[in-house]
Amino acid sequence: MYDQFHTIVIGAGSGGLTVAVGLSSLGKSVAVLEALHVGGDCTNVGCVPSKTLIHQAEERGTLDPDGVLAEVRRKRDALREKETHEFGEIPNLSLIFGRARLVSRTQVAVRLAEGGERMLQAENIVIATGARPRKLVIPGLPEQRMLTNETVFELPVVPHHLAIIGGGVIGVELAFAFRKLGSHVSMIDSSPRLLTRHLPEAAEAIEASLAAKGVELHFKTSVQGYDEAMQALQIERNGKIATLHEVDYVLVAVGRQRNLDGLGLEDVGITFDLRNGIAADSYGRTNVPGIYAIGDVTTTSAFTHSANAQGRRVVQRIAFPWLPATTPEPFYPSATFADPEVATAGMSQRDLATRYHPALIKRIRVDLVTQTDRGYTDDLQHGFIIVDTVRLTGKILSVTIVGPRASEMISLFTLAIQEGISLYRLYRVVYPYPTFSSGIQKVADAFMRETLPNLRGELATYLRYRWARPARVADVTVPVGARAAERTMLPGE
Numbered sequence: 001m002y003d004q005f006h007t008i009v010i011g012a013g014s015g016g017l018t019v020a021v022g023l024s025s026l027g028k029s030v031a032v033l034e035a036l037h038v039g040g041d042c043t044n045v046g047c048v049p050s051k052t053l054i055h056q057a058e059e060r061g062t063l064d065p066d067g068v069l070a071e072v073r074r075k076r077d078a079l080r081e082k083e084t085h086e087f088g089e090i091p092n093l094s095l096i097f098g099r100a101r102l103v104s105r106t107q108v109a110v111r112l113a114e115g116g117e118r119m120l121q122a123e124n125i126v127i128a129t130g131a132r133p134r135k136l137v138i139p140g141l142p143e144q145r146m147l148t149n150e151t152v153f154e155l156p157v158v159p160h161h162l163a164i165i166g167g168g169v170i171g172v173e174l175a176f177a178f179r180k181l182g183s184h185v186s187m188i189d190s191s192p193r194l195l196t197r198h199l200p201e202a203a204e205a206i207e208a209s210l211a212a213k214g215v216e217l218h219f220k221t222s223v224q225g226y227d228e229a230m231q232a233l234q235i236e237r238n239g240k241i242a243t244l245h246e247v248d249y250v251l252v253a254v255g256r257q258r259n260l261d262g263l264g265l266e267d268v269g270i271t272f273d274l275r276n277g278i279a280a281d282s283y284g285r286t287n288v289p290g291i292y293a294i295g296d297v298t299t300t301s302a303f304t305h306s307a308n309a310q311g312r313r314v315v316q317r318i319a320f321p322w323l324p325a326t327t328p329e330p331f332y333p334s335a336t337f338a339d340p341e342v343a344t345a346g347m348s349q350r351d352l353a354t355r356y357h358p359a360l361i362k363r364i365r366v367d368l369v370t371q372t373d374r375g376y377t378d379d380l381q382h383g384f385i386i387v388d389t390v391r392l393t394g395k396i397l398s399v400t401i402v403g404p405r406a407s408e409m410i411s412l413f414t415l416a417i418q419e420g421i422s423l424y425r426l427y428r429v430v431y432p433y434p435t436f437s438s439g440i441q442k443v444a445d446a447f448m449r450e451t452l453p454n455l456r457g458e459l460a461t462y463l464r465y466r467w468a469r470p471a472r473v474a475d476v477t478v479p480v481g482a483r484a485a486e487r488t489m490l491p492g493e
């Protein structure tokens with residue numbers, strides 16, 4: 001016997017809840033199936049606890065580090081409870097705890113958390129099952145000393161020496177936080193630098209800031225094993241073994257693995273692969289009519305805001321199928337809550353390199369330390385804005401900001417890129433004084449200074465290279481904010 005719904009959503013995380021709330025508020029009956037907790041990764045083991053930790057560590061530092069960890073859990077649990085209660089109360093929305101599996105193109109079986117199985121049927125199914133941390137095997141490391149983002153926020157006491165494997169977004173954010181709480185922190189990455197999806201300039205600033213705070217950085221390095229008796233972590237670089245002493249915890253943050261297994265995707269004929277996740281178009285449609293996929297389980301999303309944006313497009317598609325579905329997926333901005341913050345908007349460097357001849361691109365860099373008075377008043381150590389723009393036209397293609405509140409500042413550029421607002425128009429905007437955002441004015445100033453006195457030359461270059469294909473794709477980085485469909489690498493791969 002199948003219970004009937006208009007839409008079944010698998011996963012009550014950032015993406016799934018967006019669809020469920022959107023459709024139920026439009027009067028559609030929605031079943032949301034969740035294996036663990038309402039809120040998914042973001043509320044429970046991701047954005048919310050990590051940002052609370054970062055904020056608390058900044059505010060309270062070494063005064064009461066274990067109290068900070070307790071406060072992170074208190075706030076996380078309170079939010080989880082509030083969300084669970086609120087979603088449970090929404091009319092037309094049935095929240096069902098259990099593990100879901102597709103049994104046909106319109107039917108889902110749920111192994112209920114309370115025991116037993118329930119069968120559901122709907123004309124639309126949305127898969128939003130997210131991702132989990134990729135695991136590493138470290139010989140000799142006892143299980144209780146191995147942490148991931150799923151366990152690190154449960155620590156009752158702050159580690160004495162935390163070794164973080166992986167210098168991506170998770171590793172970097174948590175390295176700053178635990179260092180501020182008084183842990184000795186060592187970072188180990190197999191790559192030659194941190195934040196490999198960002199511009200090298202951004203990684204350099206973050207590396208300098210971490211090093212200044214006493215974080216040990218080990219690049220091109222792998223972890224060999226752990227000696228419990230000595231609490232020693234063996235690492236290897238260029239064939240040489242070194243030892244990190246008194247390591248009480250190892251945090252593994254080496255990327256993500258999509259939650260695809262046990263979903264019955266093959267049985268229903270949904271196109272997916274382990275590397276790229278479920279293939280979906282810019283409106284979340286998979287190759288199977290009526291089945292959608294959004295968020296971390298797809299190729300194109302790695303953030304809460306992108307899962308949310310995709311969820312809203314699915315709501316539009318399902319509720320208003322007569323509206324045109326022609327807009328491409330937007331570029332998703334990214335924000336890394338390091339100290340200083342790193343934020344990006346627009347195209348990836350790889351995409352730039354494939355679509356534009358290098359001669360057509362003008363790169364402008366404004367140093368927030370020396371070129372803004374706010375940098376001076378605040379004794380800023382690291383900060384800049386880098387903008388890649390089309391010569392002559394001032395069309396903004398790609399932006400990286402490193403600095404305080406970069407995560408807030410980036411939205412102006414996100415708007416400019418999406419709405420085709422050029423640097424000529426940003427030049428006319430008045431920015432309050434003294435702010436870091438006055439650096440945006442400096443970017444526009446620099447563009448005008450380099451363009452207007454040389455209009456003829458800029459025009460000639462523009463006309464010559466406007467349609468020219470680049471000779472070859474350079475070895476370039478792919479910023480996190482890149483439209484993920486255009487990435488060649490995915491988080492954790």
Ligand SMILES: Cc1cc2nc3c(=O)[nH]c(=O)nc-3n(C[C@H](O)[C@H](O)[C@H](O)COP(=O)(O)OP(=O)(O)OC[C@H]3O[C@@H](n4cnc5c(N)ncnc54)[C@H](O)[C@@H]3O)c2cc1C
Nearest residue numbers: 011013014015035040041046047100130295296302303304
């Ligand atoms: C430490 C950390 C910090 C982060 N910080 C940020 C940040 O600051 N900003 C940002 O934008 N993003 C951040 N992210 C990324 C963000 O958390 C994810 O991109 C986002 O949660 C993805 O949403 P989702 O809906 O795709 O999946 P999820 O939120 O992971 O939700 C998927 C849900 O599906 C459930 N599920 C899985 N399989 C099944 C099944 N078979 N049946 C039923 N339920 C199932 C899971 O239990 C889960 O609740 C962070 C991630 C981590 C790990």
Ligand SMILES: NC(=O)c1ccc[n+]([C@@H]2O[C@H](COP(=O)([O-])OP(=O)(O)OC[C@H]3O[C@@H](n4cnc5c(N)ncnc54)[C@H](O)[C@@H]3O)[C@@H](O)[C@H]2O)c1
Nearest residue numbers: 166167168169170189190191253254255302335336491492
């Ligand atoms: N502020 C945010 O938006 C935010 C914050 C945290 C996480 N996230 C999301 O979570 C996801 C995962 O982040 P992550 O940091 O785990 O992955 P990541 O892909 O960003 O970084 C993984 C790092 O681990 C390194 N690595 C891989 N294997 C290794 C090995 N065996 N030994 C040593 N180093 C190794 C890689 O070189 C890379 O630098 C990202 O997609 C991100 O979007 C977002």
